[in-house]
Amino acid sequence: MTDPDVGAIMGFSGFGKKARTFDLEAIFEQTRRTAIERSRKVLEEERSVERPYEPTSCAGRSGSPSRKGHTGDLTRSPVDSENGSDDSDNESEKSGPTLPSQMRRLDVEGESAVGPPLPLGYGKQQSETDEEDDEEKEDDEDENPLKRIPDSHEITLTHGKKTVSALGLDPSGARLVTGGYDYEVKLWDFAGMDASLQAFRSLQPCECHQIKSLQYSSTGDVILCVAGSAQAKVLDRDGFQVMECVKGDQYIVDQAKTKGHTAMLNSGVWHPKIKEEFVTCSNDGTVRTWDMNTEKKHKSVFKPRSMQGKRVIPTTCVYSRDGKLIAAACQDGSIQIWDRNLNVSVTLSNSSRHVIFTAHDPGRGGPFPPHQVLMKGDDTIKTWDMRNFRNPLNVASGLPNIFPMTDCCFSPDDKLLVTGTSVKRGQENGKLVFFHRETFQKLYEIEVTDASVIRCLWHPKLNQIMVGTGNGLAKVYYHPVKSQRGAKLCVVKTKRKAKQSQTVTQEYVITPHALPMFREPRQKSTRKQLEKDRLDPVKSHKPEPPVSGPGRGGRVGTHGGTLSSFIVKNIALDKTDDSNPREAILRHAKEAEQNPYWVAPAYVKTQPHAVFATPEAEEEVEDDEPEWKKRKL
Incomplete structure (x- = not known):
């Protein structure tokens, strides 16, 4: 059967359309031609915007003669004026700047055609322009390093009321640790703090010793x-x-023979590359290196002389x-530097790599870049070349x-020096001073x-x-654009409101099947x-106020304080004369006889009536006794 017969039997006209072919x-x-026309x-349009006034078209339309010498020289040449409006179109097509080489390409047939669409070319030029602007900005910042100082904004962290003598920040910049003369160490988390700027932990790791130095390890x-103790500690x-x-x-004279420091510590820092090693210096006249894995003994000892x-x-x-x-800065004003890998037993003349005497009056130091040492002391700051x-x-x-722990440090790009000044509290303002590293210009x-x-x-x-x-504050200076994270994370968070309950209410227990007499009334609000x-x-019982005066109802007054002081005060204020104990006891005899309470009720039926001696009877007895038996008054 043919295809039309099969289609007629099955009820459709054909077996579908043929697949469409594309050229x-x-x-x-x-x-390509569409892109060319669009470009x-x-x-x-760009030419018309750049040249809004076209003198050729105006002269062609109006036919007015040219004006030589007009401001801006908006005239045409004589040949162009003779052609009139016939060449105006050609002139308008030829006017404007030529296309750059990036905007031209050859057609397949050999004809000259416009290159890729305009936005792509301009986008590339724009990116190159942005890169040039960034380079210019970097050059400006290199020329003027003050633009790198982030001092537009600041936050204040309250450590306490005494001097903040130690400061440390982990390598990632997430946590800050502060220590002071109040023996406190406080930990601050920028990501976890809100605008209240409260520390998340406060502790006293060294009991009653002032904190001298705090530093995170290279891994943080x-x-x-x-x-101020003789033992350094490592905290997590x-x-x-x-x-x-x-x-x-402390009774061994040679400090190299002891296992640790014997006097107060002054400073300590971590090794920049080895995370388990750190160095400390002490008033015992030694500089010791330590390893966290062997805490029972130091690693090496250096003795400045x-x-x-x-x-x-x-x-x-x-x-x-x-x-x-x-490197170590000493009290005699010298700066002494040793090679870390030298043996301890080597003598001073061999173990001391570089020695500077009379560098400062009281030597204080800071980190140093390659071939340079930065030291601060005797109200000056100096840089030394190690060569x-x-x-x-x-x-x-x-x-x-x-x-003695005043800092001096380099900027991150090593182009500025930063240090602080000391003042008497309340008289002047302490300053953070920036110097140029090469010229030392302020x-x-x-x-x-x-x-x-x-x-x-x-x-x-x-x-x-x-x-x-020195007044217990730790300030953080930052810039909203130049700075990253850190203080910017906590200043944007609002303070958390503490939930305070005015009164303690009983929990309402729902008992639907309880009897009416045991069912609790439902609380509406x-x-x-x-x-x-x-x-x-x-x-709603009002609390009783403090007792003033001698006290009442079994409560001791505020001036008594304790029961013993209250009793002593009452005894001192008692004016009764107890010189005659018999009279003092007989004062209560009548009341004891009428209202017996302690002893008399137990012996009422068995004991006879008590008869007390009178003073007259005592005198008669005394007269009958001999002289040697009489009581001496």
């Missing part, structure tokens, strides 16, 4: 706590103790950025300093508060500056229940 070359050619129209999982992120250094024997070979006390210690050198220790590179004076200063600025820390990831002051409780004299 891909024709489609591509049509798309040509866009270009013409533990905190090194250095206090929540403040619980992980390790405590051992204390040395003066020019005469005597023991000197290091006030601070620090690692170099590569961790190969250890030439004869003279300092730069010196900045006029920086008052009272506290560039900028921030007035922090009316107390000394002791600790300063510029975090490179957050681009925020943390400052510890809390307000009505509170009104009913207010009318109840038992529930």
